[in-house]
Amino acid sequence: MPAESKPQVVIVGGGVIGVCCAYFLAKGGARVTVLERDEIGMGASYxxxxxxxxxxxxxxxxxxxxxxxxxxxxxxxPLYIAPRFDPALMRWLWAFSRHCHSRHLERSMGVLGPLGHATSALFENLVATEQLxxxxxxxxxxxxxxxxxxxDAVGQELALLRxxxxxxxxxxxxxxxxxxxxxxxRVSGGIFYPEAATVNPHRFVCELAARARQYGVSFRSGSKVAEVLADGARVCGVRLANGDVIRADxxxxxxxxxxxxxxSKLGYRMPLQPAKGYHRDRVPRAGETPFLTQPCVLGERAVFCTPMDGFVRFAGTLEFSGVNHVIRRPRLEQLTRAASRYLDGMDEGESLSEWCGLRPCLPDGLPAIGPLxxxxxxxxxxxxxxxxxxxxPVTGKLIADWILRGTPSMDVDDLRPDRF
Ligand SMILES: Cc1cc2nc3c(=O)[nH]c(=O)nc-3n(C[C@H](O)[C@H](O)[C@H](O)COP(=O)(O)OP(=O)(O)OC[C@H]3O[C@@H](n4cnc5c(N)ncnc54)[C@H](O)[C@@H]3O)c2cc1C
Structure with missing residues (x-):
């Protein structure tokens, strides 16, 4: 592709989604700049x-x-709603409740099912070919x-998955x-999901960003975007909070x-709520056996326990308290306390790391992917x-195909960002 006909793309946000988009776009020939207000990969993706x-x-x-x-x-x-007057959250919860029925679940799986297969194949391929x-x-x-x-209650949902x-x-x-x-x-039973895999998520983002850099992506941390610039329907770049303008098509x-x-400044509703989750990384104590070797989720408590390199990450909780990174100790401690009921010989132990991050949640539980x-x-x-x-990965691939070829590689009409 001659340089002048390559699309010039600005990606706002350097989390796993922004970095995956950058990687596939640059690999497909676009000139890409990622603007991140903080450091790459330090948001929820960390x-x-x-x-x-x-x-x-x-x-x-x-x-x-x-x-x-x-x-x-x-x-x-796992659920906590901070008591406060928040009309946007009230509206969100109401809209959420209206999507809690089996027709919506079936419709959601109609799009998430194929995306899941595609993303698994992309992970395998990325890790192998890019040696992440x-x-x-x-x-x-x-x-x-x-x-x-x-x-038994969860077992009834498995037919849909199958x-x-x-x-x-x-x-x-x-x-x-x-x-x-x-x-x-005390564990009476469970479900094994063989298609799943695990990674150290921060390392995945950093490694993929490093490969994207090799394909020419420019990453600019400390660059907060204040607005998208458009001339009528034609997007022409973004303005940073410091006033700088970055041009892009x-x-x-x-x-x-x-x-x-x-x-919303461009006239579209995007009813996002941040849902805070926590992690606590715990190293085995000397002589502590057995120590968890398989990734597990504690069904009743929705806590993920993921063995990573030399430690186990306990992660979960769903806290609606607005955009903030305040760590509420009882929420954090709930993770390892819940785990001690499912895992033998585990006390709350010492933490290697304690952290919280904000999941971006829309009321129908589906992402928003596509053009406005x-x-x-x-x-x-x-x-x-x-x-x-x-x-x-599948989001990055979809966005890259859309931008470079004019159409997404899969049917994701249910994920239209203007559906709200
Ligand atoms: C405790 C917990 C456990 C989870 N476990 C899993 C799991 O096991 N599997 C899974 O698939 N998902 C999991 N998730 C969800 C997953 O982490 C998120 O869905 C994902 O990280 C969202 O990625 P993102 O790139 O959209 O957001 P982020 O990683 O938050 O990145 C967004 C970036 O945009 C930047 N930004 C925002 N505004 C601007 C601006 N104006 N200008 C410039 N930069 C800007 C932010 O600084 C941030 O770096 C979990 C989440 C949590 C909290």
Whole structure:
């Protein structure tokens, strides 16, 4: 492609989504600049649970509202809504509740199912061909239940997953303990998801950014974008908070939970809510055996336990308290406290790292990926909620195909950013 006909793309946001878009765009021949207000990969993408969970359903499910109401009175619950007057959150919760039915779940899986298969293949390919040193391990994960009743309830959803080509396997407690000796006798059963994999998420983003740099991507940290510049329907760049103007013929907004205002200034609604999650990394104590070797999620508590290089990451909780990075100790401690009920010989122990990050959540539980109709060269890629790492590569590929070839490589009409 001659240099002058290569699209000149500015990507706003250097999380897993922005970096994946940058990589595929540059590899396809675009000239790409990533503008990040902070450091690359230090948002939600930094400390997530590192689980690549293809086929993962959105959190909107039948029965979710009742479950959420019950959990408000449970101190060990993963859900926390900070008491405050917030009309936008109220509207969001109302819209969320209206998407908690089986038709929406089936429709969501109609798009998330194929995206999951595509993203798995892209991860395999990226790690192998780019030799990404990110502790990638494809050995599935286990969803564990203390109560048989909870397991049976989840078991009913598996037919939908199977109809999309996934192969979840239901196991009893004894079979699980054979595969993972660290599990306590209290675990009554669980589900094995063989298609899943894990990575160290920060290393994945940094390694991919390094490869993208080799394909010519320019990364500018400390560059906060204040507005997108357009001349009528034609996007012509962005203005930074310091007043500098960066020219481009295409702009991708991958700002995670942080900057829905960039979209709303252009006349579109983007009802994003930040849902805070925490992690606690724990190293094994000397002589502590057995120590967790398989990635697990604690079904009743929605805590992910991911073995990484030399430590286990406990990650979870869903806190609605606005855009802030305040660590609430009880929320953080809930992670390891919950884990000690499922795993043997584990006390709360010492933490190697404690962290919180904001998941970008839209009320229908689906991401927003694609162009805004009034600005054909302005793309949005956000709202990935608890699936941003998982869907990072496929999102990057979709956006790159759209920009470079004029059409996405898969049918993602249900993810239109102007659907709200
Ligand atoms: C505890 C926890 C566990 C999770 N576990 C998993 C998991 O196991 N698997 C999974 O798939 N997902 C998981 N997730 C979700 C996943 O982390 C997110 O969906 C994903 O990181 C979102 O990526 P992003 O690039 O959209 O956002 P971010 O990583 O937050 O990146 C957005 C970037 O945009 C920058 N930015 C914002 N506004 C501007 C601006 N105006 N100008 C310039 N830069 C700007 C921000 O500084 C930030 O760096 C988890 C999340 C949490 C919190």
């Amino acid at each position: 400390g997530n649970a590192g689980t690549i969970a293809p086929g993962h359903a959105p959190i909107n499910k039948p029965g979710r509202v009742k479950q959420a109401l019950r959990s408000l009175f449970d101190p060990l619950s 040193d990110c502790h990638y391990q494809r050995k599935g994960y286990y969803e564990l239940y203390l109560s048989r009743h909870s397991l 109809s999309h080509g996934y192969r979840p396997e239901v196991l009893d407690g004894a079979a699980l303990r054979l595969r993972e000796p660290a599990l306590s006798e 295409t702009v991708v907004l991958a700002t995670g939970a942080y900057d829905a205002a960039l979209v 109709p009034r600005y054909p060269r302005l793309f949005v890629a956000t709202g990935h909620a608890m699936m941003g790492l998982t869907l990072g």
